[in-house]
Amino acid sequence: MKTLNLTVNGKGTSAAVEPRTHLADFLREDCLLTGTHLGCEHGVCGACTVLKDGRPVRSCLTYAVSCEGASVQSIEGLDDDPLMVRLRDSFSAEHALQCGYCTPGMLVTARDIVQRFAGQSLSDARLRQELSGNLCRCTGYTGIVKAIQRVLRQPEELPIASAPASTLTALQMDHYTRLPLEEGAMAGPAAAASSSDGDGRRIEAAFELDHPSEAVWRALRDDIQGTVACMPGLELRSVSETGEVDGVFHVGMGPISARIAGEGRVVFDDAACSGRVEGAGKDGGSGSRARGSVTFTVQDAGHGRSSMGIVMAFELTGALAQFSRGSLVQDIVRLLIEQFRVNLDARLRGEEAPSGKALNPLSLLWLSLRSRFRSWFGKG
Amino acid sequence: MKPCAFDYEHIDELSRACAELQGGNARLVAGAQSLGPMLNLRLARPAALLDISRLPELRGFAESDDGLLVGAAVTHAEIEDGLLPDVTRGVLPRVARGIAYRAVRNRGTIGGSLAHADPAADWVSCLSALGGEVVLVGVDGGRRMRVRDFVVGAFHTALRAGELVAAVRVPRLAPGSRFGYFKACRKTGELAHAIGAVFVDSEGGTERVVMGATGGRPVVLEGEGAMAGTGWEEALETSAPGLDELDRRLHLETLRRACELSETL
Ligand SMILES: Cc1cc2nc3c(=O)[nH]c(=O)nc-3n(C[C@H](O)[C@H](O)[C@H](O)COP(=O)(O)OP(=O)(O)OC[C@H]3O[C@@H](n4cnc5c(N)ncnc54)[C@H](O)[C@@H]3O)c2cc1C
């Protein structure tokens, strides 16, 4: 718990809050101001929009503790605000609401629009752009747009206080320009192609290894734990004689860290030098689920080299899927496969077994430096 | 769903932020407009948040002959409102206005956007085209990187442990240079499906086009004739090989529109 001091609707308030409590929950549960509505809780619908220091913010993406010393106004605090009175009347006159769920957020946004554009003529198209962060699922926007235009077009009725300005100061940052400019060291993309496959995603990649195919196959086949350790973030807890596996996949991408625990099966086809791992699991924290398979094939590429083909097919559901626009996942898988290649290559050369940590920016940087070195030395 | 419990601290000194970032599972938070959704969905579960949104050293700017340093905690709305000296002849305010919605822009920051490295983020593509840089500061000093090098892949940057984005360096654009920007999205204000950006400064000998939101780091083409379009397909094929036919065409068309709509500044 943290002690929080702020002004809510003009009244000084002090409360003990958990840091994870967002402003909307604080207003609704602690201050019993239930006019602030919650729709999506990730910034998209606008129902929770309130004023912080006079500017509209998403109260679902504003933690209450971050409002220390701030002045917060919810829809209740704008009851007697002259501009809000006009907007409310105008919303009634133009039938700009039905169920009212979106209305508190809509009014707070409308008030900000009128303040910012007072005295200007705003086209309906531009007004709709300004309103695009507030979703109304039942009234439709025609009435809402008309209601706001009605107020905008009568600025003479009452002087409209302008939106509060924020301030930025000139800083002393000369020393920054003297810092060294570091060149990027980018890893080239692995040859990966993806396609959507029913509900899931399918990614194919191929790379060459500077080791004969039998050696690669033996290494993969005879030491599953060692192979798995080459895949960043993958950890096997048990492997049975019949190929049943039980493991965890740590996914780290930016701030996201999911821990998908599950079970699967490994099958090898020695004649074709190919293998397949299938499995399904769940991230307990976010309730996301993943299922999928990885098929890999090793082939002789001549001159003591081999080529490895990997096909990954997977399907994600739950919160993780929301952040996994197809092309994003693909870029992450591309990096995973590239790191797998580097690790496998190291292992085949008898170097120290890589750590099974989740993919992270540090190892990525190392990885990109490696590929940079490779290209300098003519091997990439 | 509500976030997992975390500790929270206001940071008022840059050096402290770097020191505290080094150990443990603490994460910086600026506007919380990208981190917030991930926390609320429990996809991110840091032990502590270090709030740098009011850090004075990140809340301002410094203008020089060749450009502008923008503190990392300057918000999109402040840029939209023209609170910075206009070294880009209107480019920054214009791009800022197209980011999300006003309530999000009031809190989301330019530094947070770059550090988050969502391939679809507007600043990533825009600043890659303009030749912008980030200033990275850590416990052992600092370094600069071009934005296009800094973003390594989806949600991945070249930031090291204990390092943060302190400022963003934007070059001063010469009169007569050309800029075009086109963002393809289904709904106003959402993250783009494709971004095209073009910047030409004939006198300075710069011609650069960017295909953004490909899912990975931005695809940048540079040099005379970059705008002509001959190398685009090949660049996309090499740098973003996984795109399907539809996405590939969307990216090419989006960049074509950015060129077509480009204007002399
Ligand atoms: C509904 C919605 C729509 C959006 N639409 C768009 C859009 O169209 N275009 C667009 O570009 N963006 C969009 N965004 C994202 C928005 O622009 C965010 O503000 C921005 O991406 C992140 O900035 P922030 O300050 O909120 O960062 P935060 O969410 O606070 O942090 C993001 C990440 O960066 C790290 N971080 C923050 N600051 C620093 C720093 N100075 N140094 C190092 N690391 C740091 C944090 O640890 C965290 O991992 C949208 C967001 C929402 C909620």
Ligand code: FES
């Ligand atoms: S609940 Fe905050 S934007 Fe939807």
Ligand code: FES
């Ligand atoms: S009035 Fe019902 S959602 Fe807008």
